[in-house]
Amino acid sequence: MATVVRGERVPFGPIANDISGPARTHRQVGGNGVCRWKMLMNGMHLEGEWNCVEYVVIEPGGSVGEHVHLRTEEIYYIVSGQAVVTMDGEEIAVRAGDLVTTPIGSAHSIANRSDEDMHFFVTEVFPGHGPAAAPARLHVPDLLGAGAGTRVAHVDLTPHFTGDWRQFRLLDLAAGDSVEEEVPADRSIVLHVLEGTAVIHVAADAYAGGPGLSVAVPPKYAHRLVNTGAGPLRVISTEVGVA
Structure with a gap:
């Protein structure tokens, strides 16, 4: 979001990044195995209610553990490979091209049960007011x-x-x-x-x-x-x- 300096809103210019040089994480959010993770954009440098933009690779047998977002809403876009998203206790098979929406308060995890890396793009945004919608998957x-x-x-x-x-x-x-x-x-x-x-x-x-x-x-x-x-x-x- 834009920054306020001495009472005035100061906008930012463009930002460019890529997926090179990710961190290597083990048991991410209590999951299994290894993920490669990189933050592409921090919301404090973007105009609007962005929290972050991330890129994640889950190696075979790895997972991001179950967690609940209490302050942000989130989308996953599956870039390549396949995985299983568990959303509020229900398993959903996802593949490249799938967009998964995670409303605030939903418990979710994602696991790579295949023998190839799985890549996905993540965006988190701060919520507004009103009741949360149901999670969704769209190809x-x-x-x-x-x-x-x-x-x-x-x-x-x-x-x-x-x-x-x-x-x-x-x-x-x-x-x-x-x-x-x-x-x-x-x-x-x-x-x-x-x-x-x-x-x-x-x-x-x-x-x-x-x-x-x-x-x-x-x-x-x-x-x-x-x-x-x-x-x-x-x-x-x-x-x-x-x-």
Whole structure:
């Protein structure tokens, strides 16, 4: 969230990070085995009620133990592999492309019972008021539809949470395609590259990279996403409101 300095709100500029150099954690939150974890964005440096943006890899046989968020709401996006999420005692099999919503107060864990690494992207946001919604799982690529060229899947996060979540998008760009947008004044976004090679232009800066590149774009900033590779480019976008 923006910082107040001598009584005035001071906004931040763009942020770029990637998934290199993660910490190695053992028995994360009381789970089993080994995870590789990295915080990509700290909410104190983002506009809006973000708490954090993280990237986690669970090695085979590993898990993040059961826990309850009392101060934040959360989404998981499964980047690759498969896992089992246990949500309020119910086991849910998840795979690449699944978006899992965790309302405040829900007990949850995630375990990798396969023989390959499982990667997932995490966003936590501070809650608002009112009753919590039920947890949900959506397979976002199913929402892309058919056709060539740029395709975009939209998930409205508003009904799933009490906090000021807006929408989650999956952008699929063909080779040579680009998308140019301006972030509205009432929200900020984080873009994260899943597949392919991209350049993300924000104002006068350009951030180039492949899978794992993350860029936070503040309100009212224009940005341009360009597929610079020979194959498809897939990027997820998470939007959170700015009061």
